[in-house]
Amino acid sequence: VAADPGDIRYFSEAASAEVVNARMGANADPRLRQVMTSVVKHLHEVIKEVEPTHDELMAAIQFLTDTGHKCNDWRQEFILLSDVLGATMLVDAINHRRPGGATENTILGPFFVPNSPKRANGDDICLDHKGEPMLVEGRVLDTQGKPVAGASIEVWQTNDDGFYDVQQKGVQPDWNLRGNFTSDADGRYWFRSVRPRFYAIPDDGPVGKLLGRIGRHPNRAAHMHLMVNAPGHEPVISHIFDPDCPYLDQDTVFGVKSSLIADFQRVEDRAERERHGFAGPFWRVHWDLIVLPLPASDRK
Amino acid sequence: VAADPGDIRYFSEAASAEVVNARMGANADPRLRQVMTSVVKHLHEVIKEVEPTHDELMAAIQFLTDTGHKCNDWRQEFILLSDVLGATMLVDAINHRRPGGATENTILGPFFVPNSPKRANGDDICLDHKGEPMLVEGRVLDTQGKPVAGASIEVWQTNDDGFYDVQQKGVQPDWNLRGNFTSDADGRYWFRSVRPRFYAIPDDGPVGKLLGRIGRHPNRAAHMHLMVNAPGHEPVISHIFDPDCPYLDQDTVFGVKSSLIADFQRVEDRAERERHGFAGPFWRVHWDLIVLPLPASDRK
Ligand SMILES: [Cu+2]
Ligand SMILES: [Fe+3]
Ligand SMILES: [Fe+3]
Numbered sequence: 001v002a003a004d005p006g007d008i009r010y011f012s013e014a015a016s017a018e019v020v021n022a023r024m025g026a027n028a029d030p031r032l033r034q035v036m037t038s039v040v041k042h043l044h045e046v047i048k049e050v051e052p053t054h055d056e057l058m059a060a061i062q063f064l065t066d067t068g069h070k071c072n073d074w075r076q077e078f079i080l081l082s083d084v085l086g087a088t089m090l091v092d093a094i095n096h097r098r099p100g101g102a103t104e105n106t107i108l109g110p111f112f113v114p115n116s117p118k119r120a121n122g123d124d125i126c127l128d129h130k131g132e133p134m135l136v137e138g139r140v141l142d143t144q145g146k147p148v149a150g151a152s153i154e155v156w157q158t159n160d161d162g163f164y165d166v167q168q169k170g171v172q173p174d175w176n177l178r179g180n181f182t183s184d185a186d187g188r189y190w191f192r193s194v195r196p197r198f199y200a201i202p203d204d205g206p207v208g209k210l211l212g213r214i215g216r217h218p219n220r221a222a223h224m225h226l227m228v229n230a231p232g233h234e235p236v237i238s239h240i241f242d243p244d245c246p247y248l249d250q251d252t253v254f255g256v257k258s259s260l261i262a263d264f265q266r267v268e269d270r271a272e273r274e275r276h277g278f279a280g281p282f283w284r285v286h287w288d289l290i291v292l293p294l295p296a297s298d299r300k
Numbered sequence: 301v302a303a304d305p306g307d308i309r310y311f312s313e314a315a316s317a318e319v320v321n322a323r324m325g326a327n328a329d330p331r332l333r334q335v336m337t338s339v340v341k342h343l344h345e346v347i348k349e350v351e352p353t354h355d356e357l358m359a360a361i362q363f364l365t366d367t368g369h370k371c372n373d374w375r376q377e378f379i380l381l382s383d384v385l386g387a388t389m390l391v392d393a394i395n396h397r398r399p400g401g402a403t404e405n406t407i408l409g410p411f412f413v414p415n416s417p418k419r420a421n422g423d424d425i426c427l428d429h430k431g432e433p434m435l436v437e438g439r440v441l442d443t444q445g446k447p448v449a450g451a452s453i454e455v456w457q458t459n460d461d462g463f464y465d466v467q468q469k470g471v472q473p474d475w476n477l478r479g480n481f482t483s484d485a486d487g488r489y490w491f492r493s494v495r496p497r498f499y500a501i502p503d504d505g506p507v508g509k510l511l512g513r514i515g516r517h518p519n520r521a522a523h524m525h526l527m528v529n530a531p532g533h534e535p536v537i538s539h540i541f542d543p544d545c546p547y548l549d550q551d552t553v554f555g556v557k558s559s560l561i562a563d564f565q566r567v568e569d570r571a572e573r574e575r576h577g578f579a580g581p582f583w584r585v586h587w588d589l590i591v592l593p594l595p596a597s598d599r600k
Contacts (some may be wrong), residue, residue, distance in 0.1 A: 011389050011393070012393075013397070024516060025516055032513050036514055039385075047390050049338045057391045065371045067364075069369070071369070085320060090347050091347060093316070
């Protein structure tokens with residue numbers, strides 16, 4: 001049987017992706033057909049671009065296998081892989097395109113814990129008294145600049161040793177550096193905490209090894225997490241980034257967006273210290289959260 | 301800090317792949333840098349093309365995790381995935397581009413066993429006497445048509461129930477349907493076997509489930525495996541495909557190339573039957589194996 005390059009019944013290097021994609025059946029799930037068509041097309045493009053040897057293909061298969069074997073109930077190595085390849089951020093960005101001015105989303109991360117304690121504005125969420133004290137204050141506003149009252153602002157961050165409370169049960173106080181604040185009638189919220197610090201994602205697995213081989217480190221730029229749920233408005237999952245963190249332009253999961261880099265001010269003034277309940281100098285960040293109204297159909 | 305779309309220090313949807321790839325360090329392994337640059341570029345293309353929801357990203361991560369968890373010492377689900385997406389065949393094709401006329405490569409498959417028994421030309425490798433008898437005969441030739449003597453031709457196939465001997469230890473005789481033949485002074489080789497039949501790749505895992513959801517079956521087109529090692533010539537790893545198999549144009553691992561589809565002839569003639577040692581009618585395939593000289597530097 002002579003080879004006909006236009007014949008996609010049988011394999012050929014030239015038409016490899018078309019041969020594979022033509023094989024999907026009429027009863028294929030339509031969305032999965034669309035996804036797999038794209039996956040196969042670009043997978044074959046990668047192979048044609050890098051021309052792997054057989055041993056390199058086997059190394060890729062071994063990497064995926066090791067990554068799978070590293071996953072268990074509390075460790076998700078494929079999410080780490082998605083994170084360090086920028087895939088998680090890209091999917092987040094695509095699903096949260098917002099008009100200019102609205103607070104941008106960034107990665108949720110694995111350390112969010114629902115139902116953190118309700119706190120009064122001004123409370124200190126730092127229960128272990130480590131690190132440099134910091135005041136976070138701002139308003140929840142809509143895109144017209146109108147205050148949004150009664151919005152829930154959940155915050156969480158690592159302690160000054162670079163660990164979340166849930167990573168150090170029994171070492172840190174429960175709910176250390178977590179809290180759920182509510183915006184007041186003027187949309188205002190404020191709380192005391194500590195200046196955030198960078199930390200490393202788990203790098204003792206295949207993903208950490210990969211990072212090492214491509215000359216990258218496992219550190220996240222210093223940040224504080226925020227989740228805003230305002231009645232009638234789109235939820236916001238975001239960060240406040242420390243402007244002076246040495247890893248600001250090297251966040252290993254690409255969570256940093258320019259609009260999320262804050263301005264941290266050092267406050268020495270005694271009257272200010274006393275007004276906010278700090279014994280010494282502190283850091284202050286003013287951070288407004290701009291939320292979008294939900295489309296009428298999504299309102300509860 | 302205002303967003304500058306040309307600034308690849310921080311994440312942006314538009315420049316997502318460039319942001320990620322710019323992060324690799326000066327000390328990155330050069331080949332891995334090349335591979336990962338391509339992987340990231342095309343991975344981000346897929347995401348931009350299909351715009352997955354967060355739940356779809358999580359479903360993809362769960363699929364990869366399940367695929368990893370299915371792998372153990374004797375089951376390699378990621379190789380199956382590579383096979384059914386045509387990746388294994390494409391890598392094989394790229395590494396074995398041969399001038400027209402030379403016997404083409406196809407997939408090795410997981411059932412090759414080294415050191416199969418040396419057999420004399422004419423021997424019958426079917427030890428369980430199931431299936432329709434078949435004679436395979438041909439010559440090992442170079443691209444000038446000159447006979448290649450002393451070439452090793454290893455053959456292996458399933459029995460008529462669709463299983464390799466190694467899948468049914470204790471059920472099939474050891475080395476059933478395997479053998480290592482040697483071409484004679486005229487380059488000729490010949491042996492008796494049975495007509496091959498289709499069989500399913502293992503489909504009780506995530507890959508089998510994926511195939512089902514995209515309307516595909518797990519069957520390989522009926523084939524006999526051949527590996528040719530001729531002194532001073534490039535090794536050939538190939539198949540002979542049954543021209544009448546209902547799955548010929550639907551091989552689930554895309555192993556079929558037009559040039560590997562044979563012509564099977566039915567022989568009723570008594571004199572021919574007796575000459576080759578068949579009790580009744582048999583199938584005959586004439587299959588020449590055309591090998592390429594090794595580059596001088598590769599000769600042993
Ligand atoms: Cu692509
Ligand atoms: Fe974090
Ligand atoms: Fe096979």
